[in-house]
Amino acid sequence: MTPMQQHSQPADVGFDGGDLDCGNGLLLLIRRHINPLPRGGLLEIRSTEISVDEDLPAWCRLTGNELVSVTKVGLQRSFLVCKGALSERVVLKPMSTERAERVLSLRERVVPVTIPTSLPQPAAAPEIVPLSVMGIGSWPRPRWLMRALHEHLEGRLGDDEFEAAADDAVRLAVSAQIAAGVDVVSDGEQRRDSYASFVGARLDNCELIPLTDILPLVDDPEHFAEELRALDVPAADVRHPFVFGPLGRSRPLVAHEVRYVRTLTDKPVKVALPGPYLLTRTMWLECLADQAYASREALAADIVRILREEIFFALAEGAAIVQLDEPVLSEVVFAAVTGSSRSFMCGALSARGNVETELSFARELLHAVLDGVPRERVAMHMCRGNWTRDESAALSGDYAPLIDLFKQLPIGMLLLETCTPRAGDLAILKALPDDMRVGIGVVNQKLDAVESVAAILAKAEDAIRLLGAERVLLTPDCGFATFADNPLASSEVAAAKMRAIAEAAVILKAGYGV
Helix, strand or coil: CCCECCCCCCCCEEEECCCCCHHHHHHHHHHHHHCCCCCCCEEEEEECCCCHHHHHHHHHHHHCCEEEEEEEECCEEEEEEECCCHHHCCCCCCCCHHHHHHCCCHHHHCCCCCCCCCCCCCCCCCCCCCCCEECCCCCCCCHHHHHHHHHHHCCCCCHHHHHHHHHHHHHHHHHHHHHHCCCEECCCCCCCCECCCCHHHHCEEEEEEEHHHHHHHCCCHHHHHHHHHHCCCCHHHCEEEEEEEEEECCCCCCHHHHHHHCCCCCCCEEEEEECHHHHHHHHCCCCCHHHCCCCHHHHHHHHHHHHHHHHHHHHHCCCCEEEEECCHHHHHHCCCCCCCCCCCHHHCCCCCCCHHHHHHHHHHHHHHHHCCCCHHHEEEEECCCCCCCCHHHCCCCCCHHHHHHHHCCCCCEEEECCCCHHHCCHHHHHHCCCCCEEEEEEECCCCCCCCCHHHHHHHHHHHHHHHCHHHEEEEECCCCCCECCCCCCCHHHHHHHHHHHHHHHHHHHHHCCC
């Protein structure tokens, strides 16, 4: 864009980014200022960094915002950006100086990390009987909650107002699960924007930013954007954690979810956390994370510490199971869908190493996180991606390359995707340790058609012949709404599928004397 002598319109809000470039905090400052604006709001960005001349127009194209005009005086540049299209603009009152001054730079916002001197002991929890029925985690969110979630993430809705709305949604999700006949309940991950990235909004010195803000920072943004489109990834709707200082946990990640669900039911409660390998892969982006951590291993050490804290606090709140989600391990062992070293798989954008290195790294992290945690209270979930209904875009392959890893992990349960043909033959699971319980996916959450009770019984009986009834649990293949903005099922379909599993479970429990 050709620079002008002055902008044709006054900005509603502006800030000075100094010499920050897009990989060194400028995008986060832009997002912090532009999010509170309505569509059509104008933001002025002042900068002396020459690389912004190319990076900012690319960011505008990828995010759907309009670059209205540019001015230059020596090194000083000024960019006027409209949130959305300029045609959507209505005249706004200028943002107050007081409000603008509250938006601090990255370096000024880093807070000190507090580490607990001790961890609480697990509380007692109800027994989970063989052939129990449970969801994997997420449940479709009501539209009104989605509006509240977006407003909260963009700073237009306070914590108290959002939590009140989320409490209402959790009550609905729990009621739907109980009505369907499940044995183990979750809160449906109603408070989360996705199953993993939500952690970024609750950790100290980390913030969620839209995935589209990161695309200009990868080696070839246009090619990467095309890869995401080919994979059916809703990049504009997915947020990604941005680490800008040492990670800390000054507030719970999921323990508060457990506490609230336990006020609603006496059934066993399960809560899911992203696993340490997934979080490390998600948060370690070479173009961003090196401002806070010198290496992936240094980042992982803090992630391990934080997850250990959270697991013990969740168990102390009475969680019967803490589930660690590590679906990105399937991306490690199966050929990369994109043909590159970088993949969207389950929200993890960072590059990966060779299979042996990555599996060894994952094993070390999981052992470190679970040291001293009661094995019978820990589950791990594995699938091949749950961001699209397009089966051809998701990964395929059986569990054979992961069996040795599973056998070496200190977990009591594996909850596996097994209903889709992409998951291969159940017989491979025979090699699992005899004391490891296995959640068998008996319905496909990506299909609208509700599986028949007869089909569910047939799948469950295959698993029982292989593993024994005492080791089998019954689940969907994955969550119904892993990414809040991109649910794979409606709440009606989710309820119908869980009800079909529960009806099959009644027959199985009677037949096997459970």
